[in-house]
Amino acid sequence: MSPINIAIVGVGKIVRDQHLPALAKNADYRLIAAASRHGTVDGIDNFKSIEAMIDAVPAVEAVSLCMPPQYRYEAARTALAAGKHVFLEKPPGATLSEVADLEALAEEKGVSLFASWHSRYAPAVExxxxxxxxxAIRNVRIIWKEDVRHWHPNQEWIWAAGGLGVFDPGINALSIMTHILPRPVFITSATLEFPENRDAPIAATIAFSDAEKLDVAAEFDWRQTGKQSWDIVAETDAGGMVLSEGGAKLAIDGKIVHEEPEQEYPMLYRRFAEIIKAGRSDVDLAPLRHVADAFMLGRRKFVEAFHD
Structure with missing residues (x-):
C-alpha cells in the first residue's frame, strides 16, 4: 500500500514530543498538513482550522486529533463526515455519549476511528x-502521583469543566488497569478533591471491586513534587507484582523481569495503520467510563486554591 496521507490537528507539546517523531519514523504515513490555532509544523501546509485544511487538501486520508478533549468532537465529526480516518488522542472525548456518536458515524462512513490509550503500549504492560x-489476585493498588506544574504549566483547559483535572494522567493508569486485570471491575466509592478556585479535581481516591469482591484501590494526585509515581502493585498467590514507571518496568517479588525502551506512540501509530488497512475501528471506552463513574459517584471535597 502507498503511505497514508495524514494530517495533525492541534499542534502543541504532545505533538512535538511524541506524534511528530513517531510519524517521521513510520513508513506507513506521509504527513502532509496540519491545522492549529497557534502552532505550525515546518515543511508542510498549515491551516488555522480543520475545515480549511480539509477543503484545501483533499488528499488527506487520515487525521490525528490532539486538541483538548472539550474541543475534539466537532473536529472529529468534520473529519469523519468528509470520509477521513480519525485518531483520537486520549481521552477520546469529553463525554461517553459524544464518542459513541463518533463511532456510529465512522461505521456509517466506512472509515476507521481509533481511541488511543498510549499507556497500554508501555513496554511491560503485556x-x-x-x-x-x-x-490469583488478592489486591491491587494504583499510585499515580505527579507534579501538574511540571507537566501542564499554565494550561488552563485542564482545570475547566471537561478538562478532567487529575484524571488527565489518572486515565492512563485506568487504561492499563482495564487492560491487565483478567476481570472487569467497577467503582464502589470515590473522593474527588477540588481546589476551591477550579472546576476539575487535583486529587482523587477511588475504590473498585467486582462480583468476586476483588480489592482494588487507586490514588491520583497532582501535587507530587520530586520523584513522580506511576505504579500498579498487585499481591497474588504467585508473588508481589510491581508495574512501575508508567508501565515501563515489571518486577515480581522485587526482581525485574521485563524492561524495554519506551515506544508508546510508535506503537499507537502502528495500530492505527493496522485498523485502517483492516477496515475497522478500535474504540474501547472502559477507561473513560471509570472516570465518568468517579464523577457520578464520587464525594466532592474542596481544598485550598491552586495557582500556577
Missing part, C-alpha cells in the same frame, strides 16, 4: 497482563 492472568 507482560503484566500475562502474569495476572495466571495468578
Amino acid at each position: 507482560a503484566a497482563k500475562t502474569f495476572l492472568a495466571s495468578a
